[in-house]
Amino acid sequence: MSEFDQVPIGVAEFVDNAEPRCPCILLLDVSQSMSGDPIAELNRGIVTFKDELAADALAMKRVEVAVVTFGPVEVASNFQTADSFRPAQLVIGTDTPMGAAIELALDMLDRRKADYRANGIDYYRPWVFLITDGAPTDSWQRAAQLVHEGERASKFAFFAVGVRGAQMDTLARIAVRQPVALSGLKFRELFKWLSSSLKNVSRSNPGDRLALPPPSGWTEI
């Protein structure tokens, strides 16, 4: 027992800081074409996402999830730490206002970061994860501009995944990072990859090489 181990009764040796947050927005297409197997598998995938995060105590406290569905554009759940996140059963909607959904998501991110800063909470670079099986039915040019500006300024990391039937060309103009085609309906494998990646991010220290698991097992390539 060294002199440094001595802690008087009733004195807090360490400060109880809030955990740094790792925010992630899921932007999910629930348009008509997702009916049947696609939405069923997507719902199963989100449950897998929660289950995988639940296996990691640190990730449960650090990863924050928000879910925005479209169309219509709806905030299915606002930002909350993974331990409070309860996947709701997503239902089929109408069209595909992707542009509006993206703009809403990026605005939600800005406001969340402002909340963190106001409360002295550190955060990692947020992830925006778009999953769609179609093409935007609204104007998406402004959304694309915001994504490009945000990526250029390293404000967030924006990933787009196309389910079969998706307009990959349009996605490639909205996202800066190359959009990925989902292999079949392998949503569970995709969400396992996502939860694993977020766990890595939420543990990373300054200067670390961020080791993301390879996106294999759920991509077309």
Place this chain on the structure above:
Amino acid sequence: MVSARWRIASASVIGSAHVAAGLPCQDRHASMLLPTESGDILLAAVADGAGSAAYAEAGAAIAVETILSLAEEHLAADPEGIALTDGLAREWISNVASTLVLTAEEAGVALEEYASTLLAAFVGNDWCAFLQVGDGAIVASTPEGGWSLISWPQHGEFANSTTFLTSKGAAARAFFEMRHVRIDDLTMFSDGLENLVLDKAMRRAHGPFFDMKIAPVRRSGAAGTDPRLSAELHAYLTSPRVCVRTDDDKTLILASRAAIPVSGETAR
């Protein structure tokens, strides 16, 4: 109260994340005492090499050695720190960065492979100066008995980002401050300890931690670095109680020239 000599306890320990990744400890630290007519000047430095840098620990070692060497040479001729200006401090940082550039060139590798942060403190008779590039922090005691957070970790927007000596504009963005006060207790630490000892919401040092850890140093009768206390500090920083809260490398320097408490007197 008459001050005593400087007593120092210091340690750099590897974090469990580095052990798991097969990386060495990439933190380095160094301290020295420069004798002058008005007492010893304490020179201390901490550096944390970037996790992804192949020669991170070499970069950190070069950083602490170079800055102390520059400061020692200058202060030997200027013990009151009168010529230790903001401009001079930034020149020193550029100098350290240049040393890293030359080292990388000689080794035939990219400059980023030597990326490191740097914190330094120079404490004279009635003045003290501090500089910082990157994260970690410097905390000193105040005459009123509290703790003053001298510098705040430079993290950039994200929790896992920081500035390095090798970053563009590092010298311009560095923190530098000269204070014309006498401080008797100085602590410095790398980012591995930040979340344990800095209150991030209130932007201040968590006083109780510093009160507890400076006490053994104040009680020490050593001249300069106390090897036994440094070994105990090393063991403490690798203890489960600390490691459950942080898996990064950790460095902590504790230095005091406060009067040694008479037995029966309780340390604050």
